Amino acid sequence: MKELILILISAALVNNFVLVRFLGLCPFFGVSKKIETAIGMGMAVIFVMVLASIVTWGIWNFVLVPGPSNILQQLFLPEGQSLDLTYLKTVAYILVIASLVQLTEMFLMKNNPSLYQALGVFLPLITTNCAVLGVALINTQDKNYSLAPTLVHAVGAGLGFTLALVLMAGIREKLEDHNVPKALDGFPIAFITAGLMAIAFLGFSGMITD
């Protein structure tokens, strides 16, 4: 149990996907102008991340990795021969994510049309959100988590992403009322803000050595 909590905190704060791992930057700078949209985007991303993590966990452990648990290997190959399909991970994962995002879109269109409108073009762009593909790759390839840590890690990553997004939205909303030098207005000041946030998050480093 303690290990799961550590994974959660590590993914959300210590190894924050946006400010430390550099994943999910496009939506981070694109959707962070208003706090409400940021929260909505964060929720959508957590949803996709968790679903994608579960499905990719299944695909990695039962279809791609060679060994006795590989379904294809058991069905089609004679005893003793192993089937290593790990090189198909990129193609498989991204197709899974694209499909899940499509499903999320349809789900939101029916159940929460206002959020669907607010997110606009950024909803299908969750497919190209490196944080989602990143969390799937880290779960399976880098850390080889079993199912429970995979879920916790995905939730943590999504929470960290949402946290960074909401913080950034809050700051940018405030910045609207202030005089930013013309040269820095818009993205330059957003990047510098992100840099200062990243320095703050550096304070978490070393908290958990995983």
Next chain:
Amino acid sequence: MSSAANEFTKGIVRENPVFALLLGLCPTLAVTTSLKNGVGMGLAGGAVLICSNIVISLLRKVIPPKIRIPIFIVVIASFVTIIDLLMEAQVPDLHKSLGLFIPLIVVNCIILGRAEAYAYKEGILNSALDGMGMTVGFTWALALIGGIREILGTGNLWGMPWNVALGSIPVLGNILGPIATTFSDILGAIGIQPAILMILPPGAFILMGVLMGWFQHRKLKMEAGL
């Protein structure tokens, strides 16, 4: 300027994918801890971009609009996997440094963006040129950021102390080398150390903000001057 040359050059400055279009931010900030990594990623991503642009342009008449995005994704992901395997076999050290970000090339918005906005509509030659121009633009942007971060953050350039790196440039190196070494000795004598923050995440964000601010300043000046 002839149209073909235009397709190539627009990606270098005017429609630079990183500084003008703000695409492909994740690898730009993550792998540019050194000049070599920046150039490596720029070329790897570029290879995928050019190949996928060509294939998608080749197949553009047979790809039905309804399923074009999944097909783009399959094509791009395949090239990414091919580049991933080739790099692991031929340049294992670079492959290890770039790590997670090689498979992440598949979600690099530059590639999907160019496929949708360009390769699906234009001919093969133009698509190839567009891909090459974008590659040059992407690579020099990554090289700039990587170079600055490496020098300020570690005092090295391309893995060597910066004065040695400058000294090893053919021809110019004979003049630059000794000057750089003198500078380096003076800095060392004063006790100036590299700023580690530059190779940590905050350094990347701040440098990017400063660079973009500078480019925006130049753009505003140009527009005001008209």
Next chain:
Amino acid sequence: MPEMLKLTLILLVVCLCSAGALSQTYNSTKEKIAKNRKATESIARLAVLPGATSVSIFNADKSVESKTSDSAIKAFAGTDDSKKQIGYAFKVSEKGFSGDIDVMVGCAKNKKGLLAVTGTRVLRHSETPGLGAEMNTVAYSDTQKFGDKAVPKFQKQFIGKTVEQLYLKKLDPKKGTIDSMTAATISSKAFTKAVREGIETFKEVSK
């Protein structure tokens, strides 16, 4: 629905072509990749045992649960051209600051009969560049002199030390002999612990 069918077929054909291209590439690169992965470890074994020209598995039938990792330590004995024992090499793993650090440790009995470090090599790490990653940084002047054989500055301190000495000066002022890296105490501690516990476990295996 003929249109649905047509769309599905096209998608299927594209996926099949992709699968074909990928498995081709995989087959043509898989040997080189496997060779690269193995090469790192066997090169490292020879590197941490200066003077050794060949290695062979040591005490293949004995294996003891290593303190540092879940897998037992597999030790290799290194000999030189005249079949003289140079020492033993084994791989250890320790949790570093941002991931596991895999180290190849070489040790041999010194003149007093105690096991001392003959060499170390980092096989894998994800430490922070400029901080923990400095454990692998070779002084430039050394690169010019020794090339591939150059030992990183931080790791030079380990050569010749015995288990009792392998502690950080910062944390164990009485028995520590290792200077930690600037602003990278956790990485330094992890590396030191890996080497020390590796040798302690090896003592068990070699009994």
